[in-house]
Amino acid sequence: MIDQYRRKFAENKQLFFDQWSEFLRFKSISADSAFAVDCEACCDWLARHVSALGFSVEILRGTGKPILFAQRAGDQSKRRVLFYGHYDVQPVDPVELWQTPPFQPEVRAGRMYGRGAQDNKGQLFYVLKAIETLVKENTLECPINLLIEGEEEVGSKMIAELLPKLKNSLKADVLMVCDTGTLDPSLATITMGLRGIVSCEIKLSGPKYDLHSGVHGGLIRNPATEIARLVASLHNQDGSIAVKDYYTQVATLDEQDRVLANQAPYELERYEQTVGIKPIGGESGYSVAERRGFRPTIEINGIHGGYGGEGGKTIIPSSATVKISSRLVKGQDPAWCIDAIIEHLHQRAPQEMQFTVVSRDIGGPAISLSSKTELVAIARQVLDQVSDGKTIFIWEGASIPIVAELAHSVGAEPLLVGFGLEEDCIHAPNESFSLQQFEKGFLYSALLLRALSQ
Amino acid sequence: MIDQYRRKFAENKQLFFDQWSEFLRFKSISADSAFAVDCEACCDWLARHVSALGFSVEILRGTGKPILFAQRAGDQSKRRVLFYGHYDVQPVDPVELWQTPPFQPEVRAGRMYGRGAQDNKGQLFYVLKAIETLVKENTLECPINLLIEGEEEVGSKMIAELLPKLKNSLKADVLMVCDTGTLDPSLATITMGLRGIVSCEIKLSGPKYDLHSGVHGGLIRNPATEIARLVASLHNQDGSIAVKDYYTQVATLDEQDRVLANQAPYELERYEQTVGIKPIGGESGYSVAERRGFRPTIEINGIHGGYGGEGGKTIIPSSATVKISSRLVKGQDPAWCIDAIIEHLHQRAPQEMQFTVVSRDIGGPAISLSSKTELVAIARQVLDQVSDGKTIFIWEGASIPIVAELAHSVGAEPLLVGFGLEEDCIHAPNESFSLQQFEKGFLYSALLLRALSQ
Numbered sequence: 001m002i003d004q005y006r007r008k009f010a011e012n013k014q015l016f017f018d019q020w021s022e023f024l025r026f027k028s029i030s031a032d033s034a035f036a037v038d039c040e041a042c043c044d045w046l047a048r049h050v051s052a053l054g055f056s057v058e059i060l061r062g063t064g065k066p067i068l069f070a071q072r073a074g075d076q077s078k079r080r081v082l083f084y085g086h087y088d089v090q091p092v093d094p095v096e097l098w099q100t101p102p103f104q105p106e107v108r109a110g111r112m113y114g115r116g117a118q119d120n121k122g123q124l125f126y127v128l129k130a131i132e133t134l135v136k137e138n139t140l141e142c143p144i145n146l147l148i149e150g151e152e153e154v155g156s157k158m159i160a161e162l163l164p165k166l167k168n169s170l171k172a173d174v175l176m177v178c179d180t181g182t183l184d185p186s187l188a189t190i191t192m193g194l195r196g197i198v199s200c201e202i203k204l205s206g207p208k209y210d211l212h213s214g215v216h217g218g219l220i221r222n223p224a225t226e227i228a229r230l231v232a233s234l235h236n237q238d239g240s241i242a243v244k245d246y247y248t249q250v251a252t253l254d255e256q257d258r259v260l261a262n263q264a265p266y267e268l269e270r271y272e273q274t275v276g277i278k279p280i281g282g283e284s285g286y287s288v289a290e291r292r293g294f295r296p297t298i299e300i301n302g303i304h305g306g307y308g309g310e311g312g313k314t315i316i317p318s319s320a321t322v323k324i325s326s327r328l329v330k331g332q333d334p335a336w337c338i339d340a341i342i343e344h345l346h347q348r349a350p351q352e353m354q355f356t357v358v359s360r361d362i363g364g365p366a367i368s369l370s371s372k373t374e375l376v377a378i379a380r381q382v383l384d385q386v387s388d389g390k391t392i393f394i395w396e397g398a399s400i401p402i403v404a405e406l407a408h409s410v411g412a413e414p415l416l417v418g419f420g421l422e423e424d425c426i427h428a429p430n431e432s433f434s435l436q437q438f439e440k441g442f443l444y445s446a447l448l449l450r451a452l453s454q
Numbered sequence: 455m456i457d458q459y460r461r462k463f464a465e466n467k468q469l470f471f472d473q474w475s476e477f478l479r480f481k482s483i484s485a486d487s488a489f490a491v492d493c494e495a496c497c498d499w500l501a502r503h504v505s506a507l508g509f510s511v512e513i514l515r516g517t518g519k520p521i522l523f524a525q526r527a528g529d530q531s532k533r534r535v536l537f538y539g540h541y542d543v544q545p546v547d548p549v550e551l552w553q554t555p556p557f558q559p560e561v562r563a564g565r566m567y568g569r570g571a572q573d574n575k576g577q578l579f580y581v582l583k584a585i586e587t588l589v590k591e592n593t594l595e596c597p598i599n600l601l602i603e604g605e606e607e608v609g610s611k612m613i614a615e616l617l618p619k620l621k622n623s624l625k626a627d628v629l630m631v632c633d634t635g636t637l638d639p640s641l642a643t644i645t646m647g648l649r650g651i652v653s654c655e656i657k658l659s660g661p662k663y664d665l666h667s668g669v670h671g672g673l674i675r676n677p678a679t680e681i682a683r684l685v686a687s688l689h690n691q692d693g694s695i696a697v698k699d700y701y702t703q704v705a706t707l708d709e710q711d712r713v714l715a716n717q718a719p720y721e722l723e724r725y726e727q728t729v730g731i732k733p734i735g736g737e738s739g740y741s742v743a744e745r746r747g748f749r750p751t752i753e754i755n756g757i758h759g760g761y762g763g764e765g766g767k768t769i770i771p772s773s774a775t776v777k778i779s780s781r782l783v784k785g786q787d788p789a790w791c792i793d794a795i796i797e798h799l800h801q802r803a804p805q806e807m808q809f810t811v812v813s814r815d816i817g818g819p820a821i822s823l824s825s826k827t828e829l830v831a832i833a834r835q836v837l838d839q840v841s842d843g844k845t846i847f848i849w850e851g852a853s854i855p856i857v858a859e860l861a862h863s864v865g866a867e868p869l870l871v872g873f874g875l876e877e878d879c880i881h882a883p884n885e886s887f888s889l890q891q892f893e894k895g896f897l898y899s900a901l902l903l904r905a906l907s908q
Contacts, residue, residue, distance in 0.1 A: 031765035091767055097663070154765055181669070195668060199766055208730030209551070209882040214649060214852030215635070217751035217781050218736035220729070224754035225689065231682035239675075275674070276662030278806045282672035297671035300678035301769050306756030307777060311485035311608055312653055312815070313545055314779050315755050315881055323761060325768050327671050352732045361766065398668030427769055428663040 002385050005446045008133050009439050016442075017107065017435070019049070020125045023087075024105040024114040030065055030088035030154045039065045039150045042087050046148060053132050055146065060166075064158035065150030071169075074143035079375075079452050081144040082172035082412055084403065085124035085179065086152030089116035090427045097429035111432040118433035119426035123178040123418055124148065126438050130445035134453075141453035145170065149402070152179075155361055156402035167409045174375060174452065175412035178441060179400055181420030183264055185437060188387035188444070190379060191416035192257075192371060193293055193395035194403060196328035197363035198338035199301070202345055204230070205319040205354040210306070213314040220316065221350050224305035227320040230345045234298050234324075239283045241298055243344045251331035253294050257395070260371070261289040264394045274422050293395025298326045298341065321358065327399060334362045364401025367414070375413050382447040383417065386440050417444060456839050459900045462587050463893050470896075471561065471889070473503070474579045477541075478559040478568040484519055484542035484608045493519045493604045496541050500602060507586050509600065514620075518612035519604030525623075528597035533829075533906050535598040536626035536866055538857065539578035539633065540606035543570035544881045551883035565886040572887035573880035577632040577872055578602065580892050584899030588907075595907035599624065603856070606633075609815055610856035621863045628829060628906065629866035632895060633854055635874030637718055639891060642841035642898070644833060645870035646711075646825060647747055647849035648857060650782035651817035652792035653755070656799055658684070659773040659808040664760070667768040674770065675804050678759035681774040684799045688752050688778075693737045695752055697798045705785035707748050711849070714825070715743040718848045728876050747849025751781045752795065775812065781851060788816045818855025821868070829867050836901040837871065840894050871898060 009016075026042035029035040043059060043066040051057045055070035065088060092102040092115050100106050105114035112122065134140035147170065149159045163170075182189035206223040207216070236242045266288045272278050282291040305320025307313035328337055338360055349355040370376075371393060383391040396416075407414045419437040420426065463470075480496035483489040497513060497520040505511045509524035519542060546556040546569050554560050559568035566576065588594035601624065603613045617624075636643035660677040661670070690696045720742045726732050736745040759774025761767035782791055792814055803809040824830075825847060837845040850870075861868045873891040874880065 031767060032763060091761070091763060091765075093761070093763065195671075197668065197768070199768070201766070206731045209879055209884070211729065212852060212881045213751075213753040213755060213779055214651065214781055214850070215746075215876070216729070217649075217753050217851055218745035218749055219725075219733040219742055219851075220731050221693075221735035222753055224757045225685060228682035228685035228754065228757060231679060232686035235679065271673075275665065275670070277660045277674050279673040280806060281675035288673055291672035292669075295672055297667075299667040299671050299676055299768075299770055300682065300760065301667060301767055302760035302762050302771065303678045303682060303774065304758050304760075304762040306754065306758075307545070307547070308756050308758040308775075309486060309545060309547065312655070312777060312779070312813070313485060313755055313881070314651070314653070314753075316753055317756065318882075320757065321762075323766060325667055325766070327668055352734060359766070396668070397671055397673075398666060422669070425663055426669075427666045427767070428772075430663070 001450065002443055002447060005133070005443050009442055016129050017112070020112065020122065021105040023121050023125060024116055025103055027103050028088050028150060029091050030151050031091050039088060043068055043150055046087055050128065050146060053135050060162060062158045062162060067150065067159055068146065068148040070146040072144050075141045076143060078142035079173040080171065081142055081174045081176055081452060082170055082410060083127060083144065083146045083176045084406055085127070085148045086120045086150065087124070087148055088150040088153050089121065090153050094429060099430055107435070110435050112435060113430060113432040115431055117431050118420050118424040119431070120152065120179045122433040122438060123420065123441055126441035127178055127445045130442050130449065133446055134449055139453060140449060142449065145172065152400070152402065155363055159402055160405060163405065163409045170410040172410050172412040175403065175407045175410065175414040177400065177403055177414060177416050178418045180396055180416050180418035182418070183266065183394070185421060185434065186387065186390055188383035188391045189417065190376060190383065190391065190393050191396045192393050193368040194366060195397055195399050196332065196334055196366040197325060197399035197401055198328065198334045199325035199361045199363065200338055200342055201321060201323045201358035203319055203321045203356040203358050204349060205356065207316065207318050210315040210318050213316050216316055221353070222316045223320040223353060224317050226350050226353065227303065227305060227322055230348055231300055231303060231322055233348055239281060241296065243340050246296065246337070246340060249331045249333060250296065250329055258290065260393050261293050261395050262287055264289055264392045292397035294329055296326060296328050296332060298324060301325055327397060329366050330368045332365065334365050338362060363399055364404050367404040369414065373413060375415055378451050379415055379417060379448060382444055382451060385447060386443050455904065456897055456901060459587065459897050463896055470583050471566065474566065474576065475559040477575050477579060478570055479557055481557050482542050482604060483545050484605050485545050493542060497522055497604055500541055504582070504600060507589050514616060516612045516616060521604065521613055522600065522602040524600040526598050529595045530597060532596040533627040534625065535596055535628045535630050535906060536624055536864060537581060537598065537600045537630045538860060539581070539602045540574045540604065541578070541602055542604040542607050543575065544607050548883060553884055561889070564889050566889060567884060567886040569885055571885050572874050572878040573885070574606065574633045576887040576892060577874065577895055580895035581632055581899045584896050584903060587900055588903055593907060594903060596903065599626065606854070606856065609817055613856055614859060617859065617863045624864040626864050626866040629857065629861045629864065629868040631854065631857055631868060631870050632872045634850055634870050634872035636872070637720065637846070637848070639875060639888065640841065640844055642837035642845045643871065644830060644837065644845065644847050645850045645872070646847050647822040648820060649851055649853050650786065650788055650820040651779060651853035651855055652782065652788045652815065653779035653817065654792055654796055654814045655775060655777045655812035657773055657775045657810040657812050658803060659810065661770065661772050664769040664772050667770050670770055675807070676770045677774040677807060678771050680804050680807065681757065681759060681776055684802055685754055685757065685776055687802050688798070693735060695750065697794050700750065700791070700794060703785045703787060704750065704783055712744065714847050715747050715849050716741055718743055718846045746851035748783055750783050750786060753779055755779055781853060783820045784822045786820065788819055792816060817853055818858050821858040823868065827867060829869055832905050833869055833871060833902060836898055836905060839901060840897050
């Protein structure tokens with residue numbers, strides 16, 4: 001059956017790529033309120049696109065970016081599918097490092113370049129094209145709803161707010177998500193776990209204004225030095241987290257999970273070539289797969305204080321800020337974790353400075369799935385066709401906090417399959433997505449929905 | 455005699471302030487090459503202004519910003535004066551904190567607001583107006599040359615390069631500099647020492663591009679975290695510098711200097727009110743005057759890595775940078791000091807990251823003067839008239855590296871007197887200079903040059 005969809009893809013791919021490019025032109029950056037209008041326009045475009053596939057479409061509004069909710073009834077005896085995706089993208093800075101403008105998509109050497117090319121516009125779009133193909137050939141029998149939001153990159157707040165009201169209309173058996181990746185283009189991957197996430201921004205304020213570093217140097221403490229000391233206090237020399245009791249809630253590692261996770265072929269030399277640095281961070285005593293899938297982290301996402309322009313400026317900066325996020329694993333309570341981090345920093349901040357919690361965000365807890373269900377067996381069968389039998393299971397380091405919450409609310413079993421690769425540079429300059437991986441995603445989506453329609 | 459100059463000031467002050475405003479409109483920021491043209495225009499304006507006072511004016515060009523050199527012959531039996539000043543100013547960011555635009559000077563509540571209002575355009579300008587006044591009344595008899603440069607805020611490189619060639623034409627007995635301050639408007643101050651300065655910018659590079667903090671968190675070390683650890687390693691818990699042997703060269707503190715320095719009335723409560731933070735930084739065990747005048751510092755002028763915009767961005771930044779400067783005291787060799795700082799950081803940087811010395815600058819060594827010379831006695835007499843007998847001696851924390859080098863090259867005794875106050879916010883947003891302090895500077899300059907003309 002796969003060859004039939006390969007043919008259909010080949011026949012339509014130019015149109016698919018053109019439409020995908022159109023989708024990528026919207027500057028749907030959710031983190032920056034300057035792009036609120038672009039998010040609206042993007043959602044409207046998507047609504048028109050999905051309407052044309054025979055869905056009854058609704059745009060949900062509330063405190064944040066609009067959410068697309070689209071329904072298509074089917075044979076109620078089949079598994080009901082809820083597909084979740086997001087049309088919002090990460091900010092683009094440092095924009096000077098992009099080879100072509102982030103919102104002028106371009107195909108080069110078999111890859112689509114542009115912000116969101118993979119995460120999540122690209123992966124979302126191959127699913128839409130698979131649905132369109134099945135609709136046209138009249139083979140899509142399972143009931144399917146689409147929930148496509150515009151705030152995934154900033155914590156999915158509005159969807160979480162709407163869930164209590166929505167959950168009846170969202171009821172499903174399968175929560176299909178294509179927002180993950182695979183280790184190597186030759187492999188297909190089912191993601192068995194996602195880490196949770198919490199984050200905060202802390203500001204340390206000292207003098208009322210930037211001071212001359214000669215006149216004042218030695219008189220007062222320096223907010224930039226002090227914020228660096230706070231950051232340095234977060235980890236021990238062995239790379240472990242120094243926040244008190246941070247590991248207490250971490251679930252004991254299941255030996256079978258550990259073995260399965262370590263079977264995924266992490267090619268460390270290739271990693272170093274792609275990323276440009278040896279993967280020797282994190283806690284000592286754990287493998288790469290274990291550090292990524294089963295251990296929490298605290299990462300500095302940004303640290304800023306004082307002069308950053310050309311040349312020098314001999315000041316003691318008035319203040320300094322740090323943006324921190326922490327990935328959580330099975331067992332850890334997000335609210336406890338972010339409070340513990342903030343308390344750790346607050347205790348160590350100089351008393352004569354002002355310690356401000358600029359933001360405190362709870363993304364959500366980690367999720368961890370079972371590899372023994374019928375749905376996973378179906379997915380594995382489909383993926384074995386796409387990958388010539390090379391399906392693996394990974395515990396992912398990233399977070400899609402809303403997935404855990406959605407799955408729980410609507411009673412569905414999540415199925416996380418995606419075709420992203422490290423070289424896609426998601427969240428970074430020059431994001432791209434391989435056209436071949438796009439095709440694999442299309443084939444997987446078409447075959448899965450066919451299987452669920454039987 | 456002072457009343458005569460008070461009257462002349464009163465008669466001309468509106469004109470003086472208008473011309474001073476004109477001078478402040480030039481965006482002569484030396485740190486940013488975008489303003490090179492503005493520096494040229496500022497120097498040209500100054501050249502025309504000084505020409506009109508009867509000086510023979512030359513603009514010296516070379517690798518950097520133009521230097522104004524103006525000569526006025528006089529009675530060669532009198533002390534020859536070389537006045538040194540600078541027309542360049544500090545950058546203006548964060549520009550959003552300025553109440554009025556930095557280059558649109560405005561008088562409010564008895565103060566002139568604008569970048570450079572005090573440092574050094576304002577203090578330089580009262581000297582020019584005093585010279586003008588004496589020239590008009592035919593009382594300026596001592597030979598006087600002016601050397602006004604455009605790179606003081608970035609290290610006076612070009613003037614240092616030109617010195618060997620210039621020093622014969624610069625020969626003088628007195629090096630007059632008005633680029634310092636006083637503790638309180640009721641006091642007049644002779645600055646007996648200036649700290650030296652060295653600086654560097656260090657970049658720590660990890661991955662080739664910003665990485666997703668979930669996918670990669672726990673695999674690699676984070677450049678922002680690591681640069682914070684480097685910064686944190688520069689000081690001990692007691693505020694002292696942790697760089698090996700950094701205090702070895704520091705000259706033993708002269709007891710008489712210590713007593714004299716501690717006589718200057720530092721009002722710590724007023725400091726806290728003005729600056730907004732308690733002066734409890736630096737090394738424990740030393741007074742404020744001692745920490746500022748006799749102890750070296752290492753200050754972070756800027757630390758930057760990763761996302762700094764609105765909201766969050768869950769990345770591991772590709773790199774992070776830090777701008778560091780160190781104030782030096784009597785005895786310390788600048789080249790040894792900056793190399794020791796860089797070596798300290800390099801040794802502690804993660805080996806898998808790239809450690810780049812973006813810049814390494816040697817400002818110059820500290821200088822320390824004698825309070826027993828005839829020149830200081832003359833200056834004190836003049837200042838006692840301006841301040842009703844309240845002249846004090848301070849060892850300053852700031853640096854004017856070129857002053858030590860100039861004094862040595864041209865064989866002159868430096869005389870450092872200035873009327874700046876902490877509330878002037880030099881190097882910071884909303885820089886300003888009190889019109890009353892400007893008048894005092896005018897009176898001091900006129901009376902000093904009259905005394906030197908006798």
